[in-house]
Amino acid sequence: MKSNGKVVLLTGASTGMGFEMMTRLAAAGYRLCVLSRSPELLRSDLLGGRWQERIDVFGVDLKERESVDKAVGETLELYGQIDVLINNAGFGLVSTLEEVEDSEMLEQFDVNLFGLVRVTRAVLPTMRRQGEGVIVNISSFLGRVGLPLLSFYNASKYAVEGITDSLRLELAPFGIRVHSVMPGFFSTQFARSNLRINAGIEQEDSPYRSLSRRLAPKVLRQINEGNDPRLVAEAILKILENPEAPVRIPVGETARRFLTMRRELNDKEYERRVMEFYGIETE
Numbered sequence: 001m002k003s004n005g006k007v008v009l010l011t012g013a014s015t016g017m018g019f020e021m022m023t024r025l026a027a028a029g030y031r032l033c034v035l036s037r038s039p040e041l042l043r044s045d046l047l048g049g050r051w052q053e054r055i056d057v058f059g060v061d062l063k064e065r066e067s068v069d070k071a072v073g074e075t076l077e078l079y080g081q082i083d084v085l086i087n088n089a090g091f092g093l094v095s096t097l098e099e100v101e102d103s104e105m106l107e108q109f110d111v112n113l114f115g116l117v118r119v120t121r122a123v124l125p126t127m128r129r130q131g132e133g134v135i136v137n138i139s140s141f142l143g144r145v146g147l148p149l150l151s152f153y154n155a156s157k158y159a160v161e162g163i164t165d166s167l168r169l170e171l172a173p174f175g176i177r178v179h180s181v182m183p184g185f186f187s188t189q190f191a192r193s194n195l196r197i198n199a200g201i202e203q204e205d206s207p208y209r210s211l212s213r214r215l216a217p218k219v220l221r222q223i224n225e226g227n228d229p230r231l232v233a234e235a236i237l238k239i240l241e242n243p244e245a246p247v248r249i250p251v252g253e254t255a256r257r258f259l260t261m262r263r264e265l266n267d268k269e270y271e272r273r274v275m276e277f278y279g280i281e282t283e
């Protein structure tokens with residue numbers, strides 16, 4: 001796909017990978033409509049910037065169908081077309097399965113999975129009419145392997161992988177290709193602002209206290225010291241420019257390491273290594 005005149009709709013670009021995708025794609029000549037929870041803040045960040053004229057920002061609540069439909073409608077009013085959709089917005093819930101609140105687990109899926117579905121559903125009539133389009137879902141290596149305390153984040157990203165696989169087949173007849181990008185750990189705002197910690201695991205009498213004490217700081221450090229999010233932006237650009245791009249693309253060291261181990265080791269050996277690395281003890 002040549003960038004000239006093409007319109008990209010992107011979710012969650014205030015920080016991290018989304019912000020890098022936005023500026024990288026604008027620099028490559030794409031026009032962008034960004035859907036954000038805090039449009040004013042993002043607009044002021046862009047003010048006077050190099051690519052400002054190629055980027056428009058609309059407010060959205062991904063948990064509300066009407067809000068999503070309105071934001072996609074505003075994009076179409078402005079540009080009359082949507083060539084690329086990048087579903088990037090997401091957050092992480094840190095909780096054990098036993099201690100999770102219903103509201104927490106529902107919200108994890110409402111944003112990471114159903115938000116993606118709402119935006120995609122609103123965009124598809126346009127892409128079908130155009131007879132072409134590219135959809136990229138930002139999943140995670142945690143959409144293929146599990147980690148304790150991240151069950152619901154894991155489950156939401158496994159679901160993103162599942163939807164991506166069926167959507168690819170469902171949309172092939174319309175000339176729309178669908179990919180997933182599976183980042184490893186990346187240094188973004190994710191661990192600093194967008195991880196929600198369930199109150200239960202922080203209680204001294206939680207049966208999971210010792211597990212969370214060992215695991216949580218290690219994972220947080222891995223994220224904060226992770227790869228540069230610009231790598232993800234480069235991977236997206238490659239997908240857009242190459243119609244033969246792989247359907248699923250791991251990006252970053254952790255993703256490659258975990259996914260290779262998962263593929264090459266049997267279940268028992270794989271889990272032994274993960275438990276050893278994170279200091280998870282059995283009775």
Ligand SMILES: NC(=O)c1ccc[n+]([C@@H]2O[C@H](COP(=O)([O-])OP(=O)(O)OC[C@H]3O[C@@H](n4cnc5c(N)ncnc54)[C@H](OP(=O)(O)O)[C@@H]3O)[C@@H](O)[C@H]2O)c1
Pocket residue numbers: 011012013014015016017018035036037038042062088089090091092111138139140141182183184185186187188189190191193194223226229
């Ligand atoms: N960092 C990592 O190690 C890592 C690893 C694998 C996968 N990922 C995935 O990569 C994507 C981007 O994350 P990032 O690392 O760039 O993190 P980030 O800096 O926290 O950015 C995530 C963006 O998603 C939007 N967002 C966050 N919480 C939201 C909520 N509750 N409702 C709606 N939108 C929300 C925000 O954009 P607005 O404020 O503009 O709406 C935010 O800027 C996410 O889907 C994440 O799951 C991250």
